[in-house]
Amino acid sequence: AAKTVPVKLQLKWFPQAQFAGFFVAQAKGFYKAEGLDVQLLPIGDQSPIQTVATGAADFGTTWITDLLTARQQGIPVVHIAQLFQKSGYTLVSLKTSGIKAPADFKGKRVGVWPSGNEYPAVALMKKYGLTTSLDSTVSNPSVQAVTYPFDPSIVFPGKVDLVSAMTYNELDQIVGLGYPLDKLQVFQTSDYGINLLEDLMFSTERTLNATNFKGSGLSGREVAARLVRATIKGWNYAVRNQREAVGIVLVNCGNTCKGSGTRSSAQAHQTWQMAEVAKLYNAGPTLQGRAGYLDPATYKANVTLLKSLGILKSDPPAAAVDYRVWQAATGKK
Amino acid sequence: MVFPVPGGQTVALQGADLDIAPGEFISLIGPSGCGKTTLLRLMADLIRPTGGELTVGGESPEAARRRRAYGYVFQAPALMEWRNVLSNVLLPLEVMNVPGDRKARAREMLRLVGLEKFERSYPWQLSGGMQQRVSIARALAFDPPLLFMDEPFGALDEITREMLNLELLRLWRETGKTVVFVTHSISEAVFLSSRVVVMTARPGKIEGIVPIDLPHPRGDDTREDPRFFAAATEVRELLRRGHA
Amino acid sequence: MVFPVPGGQTVALQGADLDIAPGEFISLIGPSGCGKTTLLRLMADLIRPTGGELTVGGESPEAARRRRAYGYVFQAPALMEWRNVLSNVLLPLEVMNVPGDRKARAREMLRLVGLEKFERSYPWQLSGGMQQRVSIARALAFDPPLLFMDEPFGALDEITREMLNLELLRLWRETGKTVVFVTHSISEAVFLSSRVVVMTARPGKIEGIVPIDLPHPRGDDTREDPRFFAAATEVRELLRRGHA
Amino acid sequence: MLVANRGVADEALRSGADLGCGTAWQCATVLRNPVLPAPGQFAAGFRTLSTPPLAPTSAPYNALVTGSETLLGLALASVLGLGLATLLVFSRSFERATLPWLVASQTVPIVAIAPMLAVILGQYGVQGFLPKAIIAAYIAFFPVAVGAAQGLRSPDALQLDLMRTYRASAWQVFWQLRLPASLPYLFTALKVAATAALVGSIVAEISTISFSGLGKMLAENSRASDTVALWVIMVYGAALGIGLVALIGALERVVTRWRPAR
Amino acid sequence: MARTLPAAGALLLALLAAEALLRAYAVPPGLIPTPSRVGAALWAARTVLLRDALTTFVYEALLGFVLGALAGLGLGLLAVRFRFLERGLLPYTALLSSVPIVALAPVVVKAIGLGWPSKTAVVAITVLFPVLLSTVRGLHSASAHHLDLLHSYAATPAQTFRVARWPAALPFVFVALRLSVTLALINAIVAEFFGTEGSGLGFRIQIEVGRFGLDIVWAAIVVASVLGVASYLLMGALERRFVPARRL
Ligand SMILES: Nc1ncnc2c1ncn2[C@@H]1O[C@H](COP(=O)(O)OP(=O)(O)OP(=O)(O)O)[C@@H](O)[C@H]1O
Ligand SMILES: Nc1ncnc2c1ncn2[C@@H]1O[C@H](COP(=O)(O)OP(=O)(O)OP(=O)(O)O)[C@@H](O)[C@H]1O
Numbered sequence A: 001a002a003k004t005v006p007v008k009l010q011l012k013w014f015p016q017a018q019f020a021g022f023f024v025a026q027a028k029g030f031y032k033a034e035g036l037d038v039q040l041l042p043i044g045d046q047s048p049i050q051t052v053a054t055g056a057a058d059f060g061t062t063w064i065t066d067l068l069t070a071r072q073q074g075i076p077v078v079h080i081a082q083l084f085q086k087s088g089y090t091l092v093s094l095k096t097s098g099i100k101a102p103a104d105f106k107g108k109r110v111g112v113w114p115s116g117n118e119y120p121a122v123a124l125m126k127k128y129g130l131t132t133s134l135d136s137t138v139s140n141p142s143v144q145a146v147t148y149p150f151d152p153s154i155v156f157p158g159k160v161d162l163v164s165a166m167t168y169n170e171l172d173q174i175v176g177l178g179y180p181l182d183k184l185q186v187f188q189t190s191d192y193g194i195n196l197l198e199d200l201m202f203s204t205e206r207t208l209n210a211t212n213f214k215g216s217g218l219s220g221r222e223v224a225a226r227l228v229r230a231t232i233k234g235w236n237y238a239v240r241n242q243r244e245a246v247g248i249v250l251v252n253c254g255n256t257c258k259g260s261g262t263r264s265s266a267q268a269h270q271t272w273q274m275a276e277v278a279k280l281y282n283a284g285p286t287l288q289g290r291a292g293y294l295d296p297a298t299y300k301a302n303v304t305l306l307k308s309l310g311i312l313k314s315d316p317p318a319a320a321v322d323y324r325v326w327q328a329a330t331g332k333k
Numbered sequence B, C: 001m002v003f004p005v006p007g008g009q010t011v012a013l014q015g016a017d018l019d020i021a022p023g024e025f026i027s028l029i030g031p032s033g034c035g036k037t038t039l040l041r042l043m044a045d046l047i048r049p050t051g052g053e054l055t056v057g058g059e060s061p062e063a064a065r066r067r068r069a070y071g072y073v074f075q076a077p078a079l080m081e082w083r084n085v086l087s088n089v090l091l092p093l094e095v096m097n098v099p100g101d102r103k104a105r106a107r108e109m110l111r112l113v114g115l116e117k118f119e120r121s122y123p124w125q126l127s128g129g130m131q132q133r134v135s136i137a138r139a140l141a142f143d144p145p146l147l148f149m150d151e152p153f154g155a156l157d158e159i160t161r162e163m164l165n166l167e168l169l170r171l172w173r174e175t176g177k178t179v180v181f182v183t184h185s186i187s188e189a190v191f192l193s194s195r196v197v198v199m200t201a202r203p204g205k206i207e208g209i210v211p212i213d214l215p216h217p218r219g220d221d222t223r224e225d226p227r228f229f230a231a232a233t234e235v236r237e238l239l240r241r242g243h244a
Numbered sequence D: 001m002l003v004a005n006r007g008v009a010d011e012a013l014r015s016g017a018d019l020g021c022g023t024a025w026q027c028a029t030v031l032r033n034p035v036l037p038a039p040g041q042f043a044a045g046f047r048t049l050s051t052p053p054l055a056p057t058s059a060p061y062n063a064l065v066t067g068s069e070t071l072l073g074l075a076l077a078s079v080l081g082l083g084l085a086t087l088l089v090f091s092r093s094f095e096r097a098t099l100p101w102l103v104a105s106q107t108v109p110i111v112a113i114a115p116m117l118a119v120i121l122g123q124y125g126v127q128g129f130l131p132k133a134i135i136a137a138y139i140a141f142f143p144v145a146v147g148a149a150q151g152l153r154s155p156d157a158l159q160l161d162l163m164r165t166y167r168a169s170a171w172q173v174f175w176q177l178r179l180p181a182s183l184p185y186l187f188t189a190l191k192v193a194a195t196a197a198l199v200g201s202i203v204a205e206i207s208t209i210s211f212s213g214l215g216k217m218l219a220e221n222s223r224a225s226d227t228v229a230l231w232v233i234m235v236y237g238a239a240l241g242i243g244l245v246a247l248i249g250a251l252e253r254v255v256t257r258w259r260p261a262r
Numbered sequence E: 001m002a003r004t005l006p007a008a009g010a011l012l013l014a015l016l017a018a019e020a021l022l023r024a025y026a027v028p029p030g031l032i033p034t035p036s037r038v039g040a041a042l043w044a045a046r047t048v049l050l051r052d053a054l055t056t057f058v059y060e061a062l063l064g065f066v067l068g069a070l071a072g073l074g075l076g077l078l079a080v081r082f083r084f085l086e087r088g089l090l091p092y093t094a095l096l097s098s099v100p101i102v103a104l105a106p107v108v109v110k111a112i113g114l115g116w117p118s119k120t121a122v123v124a125i126t127v128l129f130p131v132l133l134s135t136v137r138g139l140h141s142a143s144a145h146h147l148d149l150l151h152s153y154a155a156t157p158a159q160t161f162r163v164a165r166w167p168a169a170l171p172f173v174f175v176a177l178r179l180s181v182t183l184a185l186i187n188a189i190v191a192e193f194f195g196t197e198g199s200g201l202g203f204r205i206q207i208e209v210g211r212f213g214l215d216i217v218w219a220a221i222v223v224a225s226v227l228g229v230a231s232y233l234l235m236g237a238l239e240r241r242f243v244p245a246r247r248l
């Protein structure tokens, strides 16, 4: 057998069921079968864009806003596959706080993650005519946005009225703090027409255009296609065999898999997470058998939204998305 | 008094029992390293004896120190580099919160040691002998009833030294102070003291005590007195004996 | 030599032109603060004159220092606290990379000053006089042709002092060293020197130079020599004159 | 401890949280996300994180990793800091030209540049252990440099004069006089630097792509909201810090044996 | 003026070289911005950056520094005064300072809140140890002669402190203060990564890193560095003012 090609893939977070498809593809030998030896890198403090753009990793996963703002700043990163077809971003409040609709956010304190993860919240509020201190041009914001790191228990519910949470992670952690779902008001941005796409796969122009990827004799695009093919296979398997997938994730996840508080069991939390990410995966094009496909209409809507927010100044160049990889991976058009 | 040293201990003083009566002027004399400084430090309660007992003017060293009964002129000047001459002399007056015009008092002491013109200088701008004189002025400034002086005039020329000898003697007579004085000069010891204590080296002990029966006031002619010669010779003999 | 001091300047030396011939033994004597140390430091190229010129054994101070021609005994011991006695004495031998058995040499010097038993002690474990003797041993260790000694024996008892006087004199005669020696003792100056330089205070200058015509080798009977008395008296006269 | 948690518990209860306990005081010892863990909670957390000691997810193993990074970093920092201090003391113009930049280097938030640094080093094949030690050294060299410079300037004038009479070379003055005289300053600086290096390597573990170390454990557990685990790791980190400071203290006592016992 | 020339020259050269290299290799500004872009960002965002600097430098770094330094000095005095405290206290503060800020900050934020006081507290805690350690070491460095002298005066401990120990400690204390003043700033910035109410240099850096606005990130770093260097130099000036000049 030929030698396998070493590939480094930068995850957007620590190992958890959010990346079940990758771990399954690795554990079940889908990558090996494609001739790839894939190493999955956990996140540090740097954005996946940085590690990939500088060559510390060959491929990465990230959110679309990240990718497009990086592209705008001249970093030649390229979208090659869209794994999650629906946004899992939510803002959560206690029902007792009386916040029933986004319009009620006015005058409230909203806790968001910084570092480019604040845009879905900003977009939602902007849609309802609210301004925040996250925008340095606004002098008298109608919503007070505060930034906090990762752990909702630091701020919620004492220090903020609304807190950012992913359906598949922080939401369950908040439940673990003693607030069952029936006490929570959950605003999932996609329900309000803000569907900024999340976990996608990307690489750089340099990697994709390489004619001889790391001396393997394969072109960069070919390696990318094999990677995407195996990853989608992994995801399909994970979504269909969730219990097994969770088992595989648990082997990989060190100290991070647990939830919080009363739901701190890693097994339980990852089972929840697997079910939730399956919902994000099984949406849009995936339902038409086109898993991994970036729906041009959704993409366009995302770009339009980001432009209206002032985050993008102009349309990204066509080279920001490369459909050829997905086409080569799936043989579809 | 026993000091631990690498590979054993140095016995610095042995059986140095000594009672000093109020108003005495005692000189300690002895070879280098025999324990004069150590004895002085014991009397001043700067170190505690590892054995034996000691009284100074009838009280324990600690009691004397607590009463602020003594002034101490160290072998090295021990001035504070960050204080100028005047404020070095003011130090004990400040610490003891002595009432009255302290500056005037400090200046008077500086005049006594001939440094009135240097009150604004810092220690490093002074010669060795000048530093030593500042430290003498400092010890006298608060007019303590008891004085411990460790080779106070060692760094001074003969003329300055003789002058200060006379001043010290005058002070002692006028105020009735008790003085314990370390010197290497036999004639200085005899000239100043009521008793000269001669010490021997390793282990340091008292070789002999020579009472000095010279009349007061003493002056230049004292040194011509046959009793002066006799006493000096006796001290020298004791010293020689102890030196072997 | 002029030092800037707060509110003016101190003239520490004035017109102190002095030529010292190779092989001479010069003593400097003078009141406290007259500039003896300053003069020595000038000769040793530790400070530069603000005016005037100076030669030592026919060469400039700087040249002498560069040749490592002299050893200097400072007025204070200036030992390195982290080195024990032996290795303090070894320091110049190490720095100058002197060949041969350095330890043996250093021990010899310690024997000379009577401290052979203390080679493993640290400076803080020594008495004042003992520290001073270590610093003498250190200056002699590398056998420099020129010696600057600033009151080297000031902290020593008379007997040790006399012994070291004789040793120094022997060394000087046997090795033909040039010595410049600061002392406050008139008799020591006369006993040791070929010339005694008497200085006066503020502004420091040379009051007079007394040549000493006493025969060598000198010993106990030298002090009985009428020429000794005559010279000592002359020095004392000059000192008195300068003291006013 | 109770007081610190009571507020949080009270807040949670008032907001309708289901904590499985009655009053705020009762909840204070059983909170799942306490400000300070109760002794029992802490002990339990300590046990789970400490056994088996050498598992890749356990604190003792990761403390070992962090400890060795820190030691390497501290060693690098000492060499660099001492070298810089030497140059600073020897050359005024070097000091003028570089001191502002040395200071500036310490005002760059390491957390902001550590990721970039790691990425840049990674491009040149420097990965894993070494970048973290380098980041630790980056933080720790400055206290060493400043403290050592002060110490190297501390010998007294007479001792410097003495060396001058020997026409000692600059190096001899350095080795025989300035360095030994600087030791009290240097060791104080090293103690500060040791804790700084520890913080540096932990920060580096968090902000670079790292697979082990207390920092990695901290990051993972903070993302997982496991407050009790955070405290356990903090205690391990602090113990490591005390150990380092004690180690340097012991070294100091050995090196400065000549000093009188205080 | 002549004294700052070498440093300024070195800076100019480094900047020109960086600009040239970055342009030559066409490094994207989202990875490393050219100095000229940073300069432009510095100007364009000046009001925001000034407001951020006010929060970070004045409320968090300076205030925290002052509090931490005072606490360190106070504890140092106590530790030397009461010997048992030295043994009992020093290890615990070493403990405190060994808790990495990244572990400390979340806890403090959780306990105090997202506003600037939590950052001030973090800064104070991190400044405490260096100052305490140096204070203790400095107070112990008083000359044995001087201590003997004051002992002979039966001086009170307070007097001994004021007259002998404190002047001897000053040089040590100032080393620690100089170090801590830069440490304070950097720690204020880092602590902001653990939660803010929307202003501060750390907040700005974190937000703009996520947007790949690295020109603003570096502009914020420049502001921090200038403030850091300035406060370091200020401490140096205070040192020259308050530490009595020694010989040389
Ligand atoms: N701290 C100490 N530890 C060990 N030994 C010591 C200590 N202090 C003094 N000694 C020893 O005690 C002896 C007496 O010392 P001391 O200073 O009393 O002598 P001294 O008579 O004052 O001599 P000098 O005339 O030279 O000043 C010496 O042998 C010295 O080495
Ligand atoms: N660095 C200095 N700055 C200002 N004045 C100084 C300095 N060094 C010495 N002096 C002054 O110069 C004069 C001579 O000092 P020097 O040390 O040479 O005296 P000396 O003859 O050695 O005295 P002693 O016998 O007391 O040691 C003194 O008045 C002293 O105050």
Ligand SMILES: Cc1ncc(C[n+]2csc(CCO)c2C)c(N)n1
Binding pocket: A012, A013, A018, A113, A114, A115, A117, A150, A166, A169, A170
């Ligand atoms: C620095 C940083 N903070 C928050 C997020 C938000 N986020 C994106 S994926 C994910 C994991 C699911 O909980 C989370 C929390 C981020 N990406 N990076």
Ligand SMILES: [Mg+2]
Binding pocket: B036, B037, B038, B075, B150, C127, C128, C129
């Ligand atoms: Mg003595």
Ligand SMILES: [Mg+2]
Binding pocket: B127, B128, B129, C036, C037, C038, C075, C150
């Ligand atoms: Mg002198």
